[in-house]
Amino acid sequence: MLASIYALIACGYVLVYRVSRVLNLAHGELMMLGAYMLMLTATQFSGYWPVAIAAAAGLSLLTGVLVYLFLMRKMTGEMVLAAVLTTVALGILLRGVMVLVWSAQQQYPAQALHVTNSSIVLPGGARISFFSMLLVLTTALIYGALLAFLRFGRWGIRMRAAGQSPLLAAQRGINLHAVYALAWGLSTLTGALAGILIALDSGLDQTMATIGLKAFPAALVGGLDSLAGALVGSLVVAAAEVLLIHYVDPLLSEVVPFLVLIAMLVVRPWGLFGTREELDRV
């Protein structure tokens, strides 16, 4: 479950970085915004939770595209650091706006959608909540779809090309702005799906942005330019976290992702599946 949360969030970091070399430090806030959008769609589609989720996911995709078009596009040609700082500012802005619009109080989209988060018994007697299971399945589906899209899809191949060499890609007639906008849209969509499903499972409050930040080490451990790496990195970080909670000290859970990250930076700074070339560029 924890690995699925990290993986679904981490793939958003990877998508944007892989294509545009920008570390999106507003990813946690965009994820939280997606969850709040569910509160918006829940009032419109109360009783039809799949429709409400799909509508919130669609709005999140659109938000990601708009963030690129109206903000990050202006950063084209600027230093990467400037773009990263822009995402920091965006995160602060979004946090403020979300408090103003939805207030600081705890929200429960599942209640608004009149859906019960029942407990499911798995083989072996283990139990998982309905939305936790949905999150695990969504993560598997998203990764499968993204890997297939990047390998075989026309726009996926364009995204890879833009990531490898923007200059050559542009010379071959690829519309770089469209590719970048798509990457931002997909990244926000995956983050929002994580936020939406966490909110349905256990509620929504201002701490969600911090969860987004906790998934960042998982992306780095796997290698920032590798989608498969994000998946493996999430499994490694989550396993370390759960095992240490269970056998050593629960308090370690807060620092474990970063301890694993430091260990990885010492042994293999480019991550499990990343490439040295990408590290040099950073």
Added chain:
Amino acid sequence: MRRRALGAALVAFALALPVPAAAQDVYTIGLTGALTGPPASTYAPAVDALRIYVDRVNAAGGVNGKKINLILQDDSAQPGKAAANAKKLIAQDNVLLMLNASLSSTYAPVTAEARQANVPLLFASSVCPPTVYPPADPLQFCTTAFAASYDSRATLAFIKETAKEPVKLGFSAMAIPISRGEIDFAEEQSKGMGMTPVAKEIIPPPTPDYTPFATKIKDAGANWGYSWAPWVTQVRTLESLRRLDWKGNFVAWAHLEAEGELARLKDGQFYVVGANALFQDNLPIHAEIREAAKKAGSQYPAEQMAEGWIAGMVIEAALKATGWPATPQKVADAMSNLKVDTRGLRGGPIEWTKDNHFRTRQYYRVYRWDTGKGAIAREKDWYAFDVK
């Protein structure tokens, strides 16, 4: 002629200058609080209630014929921001009284600023620090319902009275000093009361999945759970336990969110112990708060406003006793000898003496969801502990 014109211009300029807040004909008070940021859900509704209360007092003519100027500053629960807010409220706004409605990590810088300027400091909706209990710091006061050590005594007494079987307790706390300290205290207390503590989980604040912690409590064989932490930690521990098919009883502190949450969870074995009367009691003052919140168009439900309302009642009474003109010292003196009738919002009055700036008696009530009636029920009526 030129000189006279210049003089007139200077006088006109001086008259046009903005008058400092302290010199204005108002009681200026300032608050630094977590209006945004992760723990804002615990503080923002109380601060909004206080704002509404002060607006009502002002609309009715103010206190001693003077309006109250309430200045709100957001610190996002960050000590650095809280320190800057405190500096600004004291040096620039010349407040007579400063309020804190934020995490305990903001206390040190705010307290230091208030102490240096000899301005009284009221903790309103933020946990009462040890300095307000006897012998109290002359400048620090607290209206907040929850009280370290007393809350756990009240909870454990309730568990002991209610349990029909030997109690095996599983604890959960948030990884912040105040919550950890209280749960450590409860663990020790429970041993002396014949209960067996079997698990104690200290959970970091931004935890996306509570299952590993809940699994440990369940596997340890707990039949009662107790959490004294911000609401999110309390309720997510319980919900994770239930998803693991845990059938035990769970007791938590009745934070602002408790009433709505009892109705959401509809869990007959979930008890909340608190010092504020829930709105299901339908007291006349509850109707008053509901109406005021509706009129003010608050973002927050009236059920979360008792804490801020009580702070407002106490501030109004303190300023009334201070008289006019007011100074921070006069306000502190008035607060050191104050008795405020909470009109049923608490089990008794808030009474401050020279040595006790918390209250002389702390009252508790226990509520739970009555599955038969489909409503919140009072499980145990007011019971009190003397604060010495």
